[in-house]
Amino acid sequence: MNLVLNNPYRIVGLLVGASAREQDRQIKRLKQFIAADIAPEEDFSFPSLGNVQRNIEKVDVAASKLNLDKDKIVAALFWFYKGNPITDEPAFDAINDSDLNQVLVIWKKLTLNGEISKRNASAFSNLGTLYLSGVLEGTNSNEALLENGISLKLKFLESEYIKEFKSLATDETYKTTKKELQLIFLNQLQSEIEKSEFISSTNFLDIITQQEFSAKEDFLKGFVQKPIEEIEKNIEEARIKRKADNSNSLVVGKELFKKTSENLKLLKSILGISNLKFSSISDKLSDEILQCGIDYFKFYKDSSTDPGRASMDLFHKAKLLAIGDIAIQRCEENTENLQEWIDNKPERDKQAKIFDDFKSITDLIDEYEGYKETVLNGKQLLASALIYLSNVKDVLGERDDLFIGLSTRIASEAQGMCVSEINNLQDKFSSAFDSSTKVALIRLLKDKINESLDVSATIGSMHLKQDFRIRYERNRSTLIDLKRQLNQVNTGGGSSGCYIATMAYGDYDHPQVMILRQFRDDVLNKSAYGKWFIKTYYHYSPKLVERLKNQRTINIIIRKTLNQFIKLIK
Template sequence: MTLFLSENPFRTIGLPSNSGLKQIQKNISKLKAFSKLGKEVDFDYDLNFLNLSKIDRTTEKITKVESRFLLDENKLKYSLFWFQKNSPFDEVALSNLIKSDTSKAIEIWDKVMRKGELNQANVTAYNNSSSLLLFLLLDSSKNDQFYNDEKAISKLAIALNRKYKLFDSEYFKEFCFILGITSDINVTEIQLFFTETILSILNRNFTSNQIHFLIKGLNEDVSQFFSGYLVKGPLLNIKKQIETTSKILESDNTKGIVLGKSLIKNTLKDLKFLKTTLGEESYQYENLTNNLSNQILQCGINYFNKTGEDQAYLGSYKYALSIASNEKTILRAKEAIQHCEEEKEANICSCCSVSPIYKNSSYNLTIYKETKRTYFPQRVEYSHGTLNLFFCKSCLAKATEKDSTSQTITWAIAIIAAIVIGIASEHIGGAILGGVIGLGLGSFIGVIFSADNSSIIRNHPTTKKYLNQGYQLNQPTA
């Protein structure tokens, strides 16, 4: 983890950031010499009384630091997190800071900035006071983390407002000139760099709500800039997740449910942050949530069209409805939910209303419908068909229990009757007659002793439908 504040190159060499090249080289040479001898060296600008980590002044570290002063852009970036000695006020304030009197240093710089206008005389006071506030807000972990209580966040907002005021000032070029920078500097890029650095520090121990609270304390222009940068990552991530999901779904609809649920999971945190930062009424937020909602819905719809099942996706349909904002998307989500609930109900056993139906087997029910009846001669004509009734395993067993029990009893009595009468008559014809008598008797007894499944069969929605149309369960007789 890079400790950007503690490991500032200017702190490492122990100098203000507007020091001349000659002084910089002198300190670097001294540090290299001491490092080779295995000795430590202290400078006034070590500022060890602050919650900064210990300075690494090994030969390897000094060599790396030396290369960082070669580019003007680097020198400017590091100066934003350090101090400059440009005016008599800076000299007195820094002298007190070196003595650990931070209150006196702040008092002097505040006095220079009292009128609230940034000018040529106080341009370094704005940067110095802001940098000192940042250092004073570091917690005791020495890991370059800011305190994140309400009081600290308010002070952090003051420090950031001063820094952004410097960026927006006509005297920013004057600030660069004080640092010895003569090349053209892209202020927007420097501003983005500063924002990224601050956010990287905040993300170590700040929650999204705490960052949002901080942004609210910034000046309006700064807040908009900060927010715009802050939402950039979450916006891009959600858009990327939608595009990736759409491409995979296009090639394989059977992955619809998995893709949809993953899409929700992978965007949940970012969407929550955007809702807090942008607000629900933001056009940017509304447009994004509608696109996300539609993609979640599409995953479930495509899966159902391919497999005929989507009951496991009902919760995802409801989530899509909760984030949708335009009427078209809301209606689409409601239709998907209604269809899914109806399908779910249709797949629950109509007998027990609890267990799912067993689709691998069904009860085959023959139904009849009288088409014509005459009395002279006495005759009836009818049509018939077979219904496949689906139940759960338990209710299917109950529905078929009567048939199996009745059949077992019928054939058992028929066989016994055939044997007994056949033996008694000592003739094959007697055995046949006994079997016929046994079948009739067994059928009657089987009905008595078997379970009654008529209510299960009759109350099935499909059976009811055909009974209402004039069909009956028994074969019509003349």
């Protein structure tokens, strides 16, 4: 560790507690050796701890750090001092002889029971320094060495013998407290660990939290501010990256989770999960990671890339971090919605397969809305749509609600066009006065009803919603009934209505008219002469009716004549 290996006391080759005169004499002698390019005489630089790179400039820098008490105390906390000559001098000799095992035997024996006394106080500090130097790597892990060093140093700094140590290292005018010395030691150590990555900050904190010392609470409070600021910085950087490119939100979210995990773990171990500072920063972190997942999902959900699982991974990470009710609820709601979307994948795949057919059907509906409502257009709409409907049925199945809905919509549009034209023709027939026009309209109505029944037959074979099928059946029955009625009306040669009789009696279904129709069908229509009479009658009677329809007296005469004729044929 640099705090030990490049300690100012080591550079100048002195122990903590050397007087100002000893310091001046040592620095002068050291510079002379360096200037003469001669190896310095044996001092307290302890080469067994590692090579010491010394030149005049480095010596001057080290000397300057031993002038002010505040700098001297920092250096002293990470170096050796002679507190008990009986035990410390043999230990220093062993270090110079590179016999570190002997050093451990001497100082470990003194510190084994964990109780500090005047006799062994320096052994706690010196052995702590030796562990912190890192030269004992072969005997244990870095973390174990650091833990041993910190434990020994803090026990020493917690003891009453720290006063004697301070007196050795600084002038009498320098005032400090046990807590201040502990904080100086730990802050220097923390800074060194962060620079060298000797161990992680989390592991360092774990070591500290296991110790008992006066400045523990103060150190931990100061320790949390830096990781909080670092996490907030990471969150803001992630937010900027996410907004700049939503397609990269997944990577941003994962990096944010990974980058902040150590600091968050650190804060949790210091503050605890119920601490307001911890819950606040954890919820902010959760919210940003969740938003990364949301933005990634929104960007890719309508593309060929399936974002479901990747976004869900970020949602789960966010939920692990959420502490507050609002943060937890937001994670749960988004997780639930996303899971529903993931579970609905088979249905979405089906929808994708029918997308073109669905669009073609809706385009047809839009196209035919601008067309005239005729039976022909209804028939053509059906013919065009049935191909697409068949494809939809093959993918979704004949019981699928979407398929049945589309099928019903097409059927409804086609039926509506047929009904519209039939109604228009009936309206024209009702308002027509000219018999020839009526005859022409009857013929056209018959043709359109037949065509409508063909369309209706196609509709009947389709998969329809139940409420529409009821309307369809009603419409079909109406068409059949209308066809039957029209078949009773002759438009030029076949059996149908009696125009003059209807005019005379004022009703097509009058009993007397019905008798005449029956006579026509049962008698006249069965002989050549009768058929000729029917043909001639229907050729001239419409014009005759047109002329006589308002002649009341003539109509009475006709009715009386027909009454007499009916008596004869009964």
